[in-house]
Amino acid sequence: MSRRYFGTDGIRGRTNQWPMTAELAMKVGMAAGKHFQRGSHRHRVVIGKDTRLSGYMVENALVAGFTAVGMDVVQFGPIPTPAVALLAHSMRADLGVMISASHNPYADNGIKLFGPDGYKLSDEDELKIEAMLEQDIALAASPDIGRARRVEDARGRYIHAVKSSFPADLRLDGLKIVVDCANGAAYQVAPSALWELGAEVIAIGVTPNGVNINDGCGSTSPLLCQETVVSSGADIGIALDGDADRLIVVDEKGQIVDGDQIMALIAGNFARDGLLRGGGLVATVMSNLGLERHLMGQGINLERTKVGDRYVLERMREGGFNVGGEQSGHMILSDYATTGDGTVAGLQVLAALVRAGKPASEVLHQFDPVPQLLKNVRFSGGKPLEHEDVKRVIAQAEAELNGCGRLVIRPSGTEPVIRVMAEGDREDQVKDVVERICDAVVRVAA
Structure with a gap:
């Protein structure tokens, strides 16, 4: 079944344009609330958001949807995504919701859903909720309408949890x-x-x-x-x-210092301390070839997934890994969090800095990355990557890089953009390969 609403990280788009409208947000609340009403207990959803202007609108629409189907709502206000995941589990909620478009501009917004275990929803759950969005959803009887309340100490609870991930014998003085x-x-x-x-x-x-x-x-x-x-x-x-x-x-x-260097630092330290599980770390196809070579030199495996922290986490859970992430900075340390947490990962970096007693420039730069170039090509419609001319140029590029580099081409999961990335030992070759592929995509997409 193809996806209509959910992308690689929930539902996301420009606010007040389909699908990121108040109307759909309310329907998502109704559908997700109904889907997670399992058992005879009083059902609860927790909701956090970032600081976007549209967060008020989306939050109120979600609250209306959840309460309409009989689910109680706990609102946290502005709080990080990993805090929602953490508190959904610790507060025994049936569902967690984060209203955010992550790194996008303020005009965008999104809805991320977490299950009662604090993990992002499976593809199966998302598809079931999608199917319900196209149907009439039964409302709760008047006496069973949900209640909504705000919890003011959510930030304090999260701060405590974050600090608990920092080694007890260290300080940042x-x-x-x-x-x-x-x-x-x-x-x-x-x-x-x-x-x-x-x-x-x-x-x-x-x-x-x-x-x-x-x-x-x-x-x-x-x-x-x-x-x-x-x-x-x-x-x-x-x-x-x-x-x-x-x-x-x-x-x-x-x-x-990007995510690849951070992963190299944390994985290396975990391995030396006997804490690294799964025999390595999990990253995406976008991580630099230099990272892979660096880890191999330490006997640490690198497993690659599709782009998206959800795919990294899925592989981590399957293989028992406790370190994973993306070059872009998503860091998943499953000993401490069920999703990416920038603050927790930052504290691991700071712990390494304190223990080393050396400047950050000496501690954090773990390897020399190979030349890598990423370009985005925006297109208005169609499937440029299926065009024969584009396929031919890509095949030529792959043959040229064989044995000395990599080529990764993928459509974005959140916007009409094709991302073209190449890396290799020769910078001039990498640049030439990327430009040729981008030119081919532009020609057929025009």
Whole structure:
């Protein structure tokens, strides 16, 4: 069954345009609420959101849908995605909902769903909810309509959980840390967690106004974090995205440390401490070939999945891995969280920094990446990758890179874009291959 609403990370789109409308949000609440009414207990859903202006609208629509089918609602307000996953499980909820479009601009929004175990929904559950969106859904009898309430200490509960992931024998005293919260969901919790562990905190991206989330700040726009680290003489910078499930790190020189380097650091440390499970780590096809070679040198396997943290997590659960993530900064450390958590991963990086007693630039740059180039080609319709001319150019490129590089071409799961990535030992060859494929896609998509 093909998907109409759910993409690689829930339902996402431009607000007040299909499918991200209040009408559909209410129907999602009704369908998901009905689907997760299992057993005779009083059913409960917990809802968090980031700081987008449209969050109020989507939240109210979801609350209406859930209560209409007899499910009680607990509202957290602005809180990171991993906090919703954590609290859904700890509060014995039947369902968790995060209202966020992650790293997208404020005009977009999305709905992410978590099951009672704190994990993102399976494909099977999503398809069943999709099918219900096309049907009439039975409403609760008047006496059985759900109730809604707000919980004010949700952020405190999450801060406690985050701090518990940091080694008990370490403190952050003496470290000056820049934390960029992208004017998003972690604008209160991330600086507080770092301060409570003893750090001197310089917080930026902590003045959300509904329209400035991810705007010139955060993990997708790290320049502000880089400049602040250098100008303030900080030891390290941590940049989160709008819903705080990913991070990018900046060393004391202002250099960016991406998800591949972070995974190499954490997996290597876990392996040396005998804590790495599954025999390696799980990443996506987008992770740099240099990471794979670096891990092989340490006897650590790298397993690759399709792009999307849900696919990384699925493989982690199947294979018993406890470290996984994406080059973009999604880090899943299953010993501490059931989904990507930028703050938890950041604390593991800081623990490594404290133990090493060396500058971040010496600790965090684990390997030299091979030349890699990613370009996005936007198209208006059709299936350019199925065109014979494009197939021919791709086949030629694969033959040229055979043995010395990789080629990854995929349509985006959230927007009409084809992503073309190549990497190899020769930068000029990588650039030439990507440009030829992009040109071919543009020609047939015009």
